[in-house]
Amino acid sequence: MSKTTTPVIELKDLKRRFGVGDAEHYALDGVDLTVQKGEFIAIMGPSGCGKTTLLNIIGLLDRPTDGEYVLDGKNVEDVSNARHAKVRARQIGFVFQNFNLVERLNVIENVALPLTYSGLSHLKRLERASAMLKNFHLGEREYYMPWQLSGGQTQRVAIARALVNDPSIILADEPTGNLDSKSSHVIMEELNEVHKKGNTIIMVTHNPNLTTYASRVITMLDGKIDSDTQTITTEEKAEKKKPTSKRPLNKATSVSKPKKAKATKAKKKTTTKKAKGATK
């Protein structure tokens, strides 16, 4: 399905410092992480442990103070901001907790927004956005304004927007943080579908229930990776070559929670049905 020889993301001793003098602190204090193509990673951890900072750096919105970041085999350290923007336009899709749709643009224009920066013609962009919206069962909502949508619909539009430029990585910062549990599971199902198609997803979440969708769960503490667990739950993942992290991780203590995973597997299937019912 995909070549797992070169990891999509390789972080080596990544550090990010904020503040100066007395107020100086490290939001990231030496993170080593290797992400293979097709992984669905959930990052957990208490507030202020550096999850979002990590996601911002992976998404090239921020630069590390120290350390190395290799994206698709290329070190992005010494690449200009303009090149970063280009990488964001082509390889990275963002999903935010507060959706961040542009209020004055309608649904299809919002979805087509990332394509503006990839040099496609206006018509092509709308066509692709429209096709993407159909995938998310939002075909009839194309000309709605963002405020006319429910929270779940809004987030699905946001996911469609993140996917429209066919990125290699999708970064989701608490995508379900503003949604009720029912909508949350719908969104997670959608993300799971996206993942099944071979996309790499890195998701920050506070909700432990959602980690069941992930193929790998990372917990962070004080700017460091606390635990890193592979959780293979579904048959698709079993088919796939098992992604292995090549580097020994900081405290690679595998937190085993197979029981929980199995327990939620059954639950997940039911929610899938529910979700499909909800979207129809």
Next chain:
Amino acid sequence: MIGSMLLDHYRTAKHSLERARARTLLTISGISIGVASITTILALSGGISSIVTKQVDSVGENLAVVRPLTQQASLADLNNPIAQNAYTTSPLTEDDLATIRSLPETELAAPLMTISASIRFNDERPTYSTLVATSPELAEINQLELQDGQFIDSVTLQNTAVIGAQLSIDLFGTEQSIGRTFQIRGQTFTVIGILTRINQPVNFNAIDFDYAAIIGFDSGKLFNNSVAQVQQINILTKPGTNMQQYKQTLTKELARRHDNQQDSIVLVGKEIAESNSQFFDLITVSFSSIAGIALFVGGIGIMNIMLVGISERTREIGLRKAVGASNGTIMMQFIIESLIISILGGLMGYILGYFVAFVISMFIPYDPLLSWEIAAIAAGLSIGVGALFGLYPAWRAARKDPIESLRRYH
């Protein structure tokens, strides 16, 4: 690629400007007032210059004019709009005229001597009239045509005059006034010719011939204690004369005769029109600077509104950056937005400016000038203002941190 990018920027800008319609319109009107005032001023002052230029052109390239060298026009002249040399003694003398006539290249030369004297018929006194003493050559040099009678010549009597068509009407109530008499400083003059109406109140002689009474040079001197007081000498050179060379020769010759004092100036070709409109130039410059201030204020208006818009759209900027907009792209987007405001303002201002100019021209004796230069200046100014005052807000927008911007709620 760049074209489609610009189109996208245009689309985005249009969208956001339409959303804040009232705000956009107010900003546009700010710019348009500035551009309108500049357009009006340039159109009107251009109208004056073009009249004089056209006259000089029609007289031909062999025209030269000698004037006393007066001080450059200064702001003080705005208080004192009578010609600077009106009460001073002109350095030009009859001898100078003789010198000019003696030059081999000179075909014809005529002095112009304006005399301040009231013209009256019985107790009727026209509101506006000019008394000019000159020599018969003037008719040919200035291509003055007569609708009736004859021009003054060497054999006409001293107490005869040629008058402008409008003066004839003002004095006698008719254009048929040959043989009628009128008084200048108590002396009686007989009308021997009526000038064809030319309707050129602004010209390089600073005399409105429609309102002028022209008398012989010798008669004129009698009103001035028999001393010539020459304000200007009009010269027609022989065909094929090198005018620049003629100018040099004449300048040198006149200086030599005036103890090497440079107290007169020889003008040829286009210079004739330019120096005559010095006073108007002054008005143009002062009014243009006021208009410039209006434009500057309009520009600040653009900057202000752009900054407001950018701060309102902080999250959108953050999002655009997150989905792949580079700093340059964001900057371009906002510069284009301010350009749209300023270009629309410029267009409106240009139209408004000409409207005002045409309204004003109903009350003054000349028409505004329609030329591509004025359009280019209006366009250049509005684009310049848009780009200049859009630059800082656009730069502010471009360097917004996407993480900070996305975190903001409002």
